[in-house]
Amino acid sequence: MPKENRLKKVAPILKHYALEPHFVEELGRIRKIYTNKGIFALKKIDPKHGGDFIRHVQALFQKGYNRIVPIFPTVDGRYAVLYENDLYYLMPWLANVEKENRFERHQQLFRELARLHTLSVKEVSISSEERKEHYENTLLEWEKEREFLEGFIEVCEKKEYLSPFELLFALYYHEINQALQFSEKRLKTWYEKTSEDEKARIVTIHGKVSTEHFLFDEKGHGYFTNFEKSRQGSPLHDLLPFLSRSLKTYPKQSDESVDWIYTYLKYFPFKEEELLLFQSYFAHPGGVIHSAEKYFRGESKGGERKSVKNFQRQFWLLKNTEYVLMKIEEIEAKKAQEKAMAEAQAQAEAQEGAQN
Incomplete structure (x- = not known):
């Protein structure tokens, strides 16, 4: 997909996070997004799995378990965005550095x-x-x-x-x-x-x-x-x-x-x-x-x-x-x-x- 089309595809979603995309890398169901506020991971999932998994993640955070890649809320407090029949959620991009064997x-x-x-x-x-x-x-x-x-x-x-x-x-x-x-x-x-x-x-x-x-x-x-x-x-x-x-x-x-x-x-x-x-x-x-x-x-x-x-x-x-x-x-x-x-x-x- 051309660069312009990739940006056009994610722009309406990132608008909910007050982010402006500059460059997008397609990595399967994950997009690596370079924005005006840093690098993020945008994940696409089936809407039928949306509510349960976000609820479980939030419950774990509330119990003090913090070794989960956090899910960022939108400007209005939602943890996922429904766009063209797919659900998207936003996370920080982790480098996944190989520091251990x-x-x-x-x-x-x-x-x-x-x-x-x-x-x-x-x-x-x-x-x-x-x-x-x-x-x-x-x-x-x-x-x-x-x-x-x-x-x-x-x-x-x-x-x-x-x-x-x-x-x-x-x-x-x-x-x-x-x-x-x-x-x-x-x-x-x-x-x-x-x-x-x-x-x-x-x-x-x-x-x-x-x-x-x-x-x-x-x-x-x-x-x-x-x-x-x-x-x-x-x-x-x-x-x-x-x-x-x-x-x-x-x-x-x-x-x-x-x-x-x-x-x-x-x-x-x-x-x-x-x-x-x-x-x-x-x-x-x-x-x-x-x-x-x-x-x-x-x-x-x-x-x-x-x-x-x-x-x-x-x-x-x-x-x-x-x-x-x-x-x-x-x-x-x-x-x-x-x-x-x-x-x-x-x-x-x-x-x-x-x-x-």
């Missing part, structure tokens, strides 16, 4: 995410019927996945010649099934511990946590942006998608992911039952099972080669996740052992003091 940036992201959840946490009532329904529906869905795995492996075993996909599935079947068993076991333990509970913790979740939505200023301070999908929910809705994307790569032992998780837990500790549910959902091999289901139903696009490639990548995600879960198991077992030893020592000292 990748690991440190992620550490800061998880620390700030934990603070966001800590400041917005609240307990809500959940009836035992609602909890039971969620548990039974999830378990039923996973049992159907188990039936599919067992059915598909039977089909493969009866064939004299397997396709490349079927051969790979047969090779990985045992490990996929083990991951599903682990998920079910943790879910059942979670339900046993919480079936009588009538409360659960929810937070304001960002809804789309990524390094692209965590920007840095010139001092190296990180700020969350892009809150359009924010809502009230379990903190797992922020953690699990981010970890899944980070681990969806070639096979690796991601000790940094373990560090990220425990950085988060340092500032927002999970209760025992919350950690169980986290482990259950994190371990669930949904991606690799859905890939196999699509192939079995003939819904895969791109032929055998592309199907095999996608299945392999989903299996790598499963194995990368398995390593992180194994490390979590080791850390939690060590913590439990240290706690038991400390309690035993305290009890022994108390008995010794009583005898004296």
Whole structure:
């Protein structure tokens, strides 16, 4: 779009902020605006997401959480402008300066995410019927996945010649099934511990946590942006998608992911039952099972080669996740052992003091 047209497009919007645009850079849904009062970011969103996300951002500011890229009000106090069926809001432009390495940036992201959840946490009532329904529906869905795995492996075993996909599935079947068993076991333990509970913790979740939505200023301070999908929910809705994307790569032992998780837990500790549910959902091999289901139903696009490639990548995600879960198991077992030893020592000292 020519420079004159870009300026003409944003001028009516910036008029509500008493700003005069001099130059505009198109960066997807964000425009970098050079004005008579500095550089700003103008973001376009769907109007149906407008009210909720602004309300969540304002609530976080009121609770003292200031690591959000601020949204500037218009001259008449509105936080967004409706123009030609789209909603626009204005923010300061952050340089996103690289002053830290990748690991440190992620550490800061998880620390700030934990603070966001800590400041917005609240307990809500959940009836035992609602909890039971969620548990039974999830378990039923996973049992159907188990039936599919067992059915598909039977089909493969009866064939004299397997396709490349079927051969790979047969090779990985045992490990996929083990991951599903682990998920079910943790879910059942979670339900046993919480079936009588009538409360659960929810937070304001960002809804789309990524390094692209965590920007840095010139001092190296990180700020969350892009809150359009924010809502009230379990903190797992922020953690699990981010970890899944980070681990969806070639096979690796991601000790940094373990560090990220425990950085988060340092500032927002999970209760025992919350950690169980986290482990259950994190371990669930949904991606690799859905890939196999699509192939079995003939819904895969791109032929055998592309199907095999996608299945392999989903299996790598499963194995990368398995390593992180194994490390979590080791850390939690060590913590439990240290706690038991400390309690035993305290009890022994108390008995010794009583005898004296």
